[in-house]
Amino acid sequence: MPGPHRRNRNPSVGDAARRPNSPPASEIPDAFANGFRLDVPLTDTTRYLDYLTARFRAAGGEIESPLHLDRLEEVSPEFDLIINCAGIGAKSLVPDPSLESHRGQVVIVPKIQNRYAIVCDDPPLLYAIPRSHDCVFGGTNELSHDRSPDPSTSARIIAECSRALGSIPPKILAERVGLRPFRAAGICLEADRLADGRFIVHNYGHGGSGFTLSWGCAQEVIALARSISPGCNLA
Ligand SMILES: Cc1cc2nc3c(=O)[nH]c(=O)nc-3n(C[C@H](O)[C@H](O)[C@H](O)COP(=O)(O)OP(=O)(O)OC[C@H]3O[C@@H](n4cnc5c(N)ncnc54)[C@H](O)[C@@H]3O)c2cc1C
Numbered sequence: 001m002p003g004p005h006r007r008n009r010n011p012s013v014g015d016a017a018r019r020p021n022s023p024p025a026s027e028i029p030d031a032f033a034n035g036f037r038l039d040v041p042l043t044d045t046t047r048y049l050d051y052l053t054a055r056f057r058a059a060g061g062e063i064e065s066p067l068h069l070d071r072l073e074e075v076s077p078e079f080d081l082i083i084n085c086a087g088i089g090a091k092s093l094v095p096d097p098s099l100e101s102h103r104g105q106v107v108i109v110p111k112i113q114n115r116y117a118i119v120c121d122d123p124p125l126l127y128a129i130p131r132s133h134d135c136v137f138g139g140t141n142e143l144s145h146d147r148s149p150d151p152s153t154s155a156r157i158i159a160e161c162s163r164a165l166g167s168i169p170p171k172i173l174a175e176r177v178g179l180r181p182f183r184a185a186g187i188c189l190e191a192d193r194l195a196d197g198r199f200i201v202h203n204y205g206h207g208g209s210g211f212t213l214s215w216g217c218a219q220e221v222i223a224l225a226r227s228i229s230p231g232c233n234l235a
Contacts, residue, residue, distance in 0.1 A: 027116075029118060029164055029165060029166060030166065031163055031164045031165075031166065032120065032164070035120075037116070042117055042129070043211055044131040044132050045211065046131065046132075046133070047132060048211075069093060070092075070093075071093070072084060072093060072094070072194055072200060073194050073195055073196050073198075075198075079198075080198055080199065080229070081198070081199045081200075081201075081225060081228075081229045081232050082194070082198060082199070082200040082201070083200075083201050083203060083221055083225070084200055084201065084202045084203065084204060085203050085204060086204055087179070087181040087204055087206075087210075088101050088145075088179045088180075088181040090181065090188070090202070090204040090205070091181075094202070094204075096183070096188065096204075096205075098183055098184060098185060099181055099182070099183050099204070099205060100143060100182045100183070100184070101143065101144060101145045101179045101180070101181070101182070102141050102142070102143065102179070102180035102181075102182045102207065102208065103140065103141070103142050103143070103144040103145070103146060103147075103177060103178075103179055103180075104138065104139055104140055104141055104177065104178050104179075104180055104208070105138070105139065105140045105149055105150065105153050105154070105157070105175065105176070105177045106136050106137060106138040106139050106157070106175075106176050106177075106178075107136075107137045107138070107154045107157050107158055107172055107174070107175055107176075108134050108135070108136060108137075108172070108173045108174040108175070108176065109134065109135050109136075109137055109158070109170040109171065109172060109173055110134060110135065110170055110171065110173060111130065111131075111133060111134055111135055112128065112130055112135045112165070112167070112170070114128065114130050114135075114165070115130065116130070117129040117130065118164060118165070120164070124140075124156070124160060125138065125139050125140060125141055126138070126139070126157075126160050126161060126164060127139055127161075128161045128164065128165055134173060135170075137157050137158060137161040138157060138161075139157065140153060140157075141180070141208070145179065146177070147177045147179065148177065149175035149176070149177050151175075154172060154175050158170070158172065180207050180208045180210075181204055181205055181206060181207060181210070182205070182207040182208070183204075183205030183207065185205075186205065187203070187204070187205045187206055187213070187217065188202045188203070188204055188205045189201075189202065189203050189217055189220055189221065189224070190202055190224070191224045191225075191227070191228045199225070199228045199229045201221050201224050201225050201228070203217055203218075203220075203221050
């Protein structure tokens with residue numbers, strides 16, 4: 001994988017190391033004074049979650065939905081090992097008062113021509129992420145539990161992203177709000193026991209990196225589960 005490249009770097013250097021479909025440094029939008037480009041995996045979550053669901057079911061997993069637990073001990077007694085991946089829900093479910101809800105609002109717009117994502121972490125947070133059938137414009141990061149989209153925030157996101165891309169503001173297909181489960185002390189990935197004696201492995205608090213960290217954390221969950229419950233049947 002080529003390393004990051006600065007915007008004004010000699011194009012011939014970047015081009016030599018570049019994959020065929022990655023943008024040359026000259027394609028970094030003019031709205032940015034400087035920037036980097038790099039090749040990284042990009043997940044289209046609309047497809048990825050369907051893929052994971054199908055894979056889980058094919059392995060014999062069952063999903064019960066809707067489901068709301070007030071206490072972890074409410075998990076059916078037929079299960080002697082519980083993996084807690086409740087995200088921000090762990091704040092009340094564990095309970096873990098150190099969990100913070102970092103609200104993120106995005107706007108879904110029609111597919112754009114860019115072959116690559118643009119991300120700017122400087123305030124205001126800004127990203128435009130092309131997907132198979134549409135594009136995600138973002139974003140926000142604020143301490144809030146409010147899951148309802150704010151139209152003025154959507155308008156601001158559309159204006160900022162369009163300015164960065166140098167394009168006409170697109171129409172809004174949908175507005176989405178998610179709550180990043182942030183934990184200042186880091187992810188909680190540890191084994192414990194419920195009041196009724198059953199084994200539990202906690203795996204929550206991934207903040208804005210839950211997709212990125214998911215496979216590594218899942219491997220640690222399996223190792224922990226095997227260590228506390230050697231008879232457990234985890235692939
Ligand atoms: C705008 C935005 C952009 C993001 N961008 C990225 C990114 O670029 N890369 C990245 O890696 N991550 C990103 N994230 C973060 C990522 O989405 C989260 O870290 C991840 O979804 C957390 O996964 P999780 O399974 O721990 O929790 P969740 O996805 O929140 O799942 C928790 C599940 O537990 C269930 N649950 C909770 N409480 C209860 C209860 N009491 N009873 C029963 N069920 C319960 C919920 O219904 C839900 O199904 C982003 C998040 C947002 C909001």
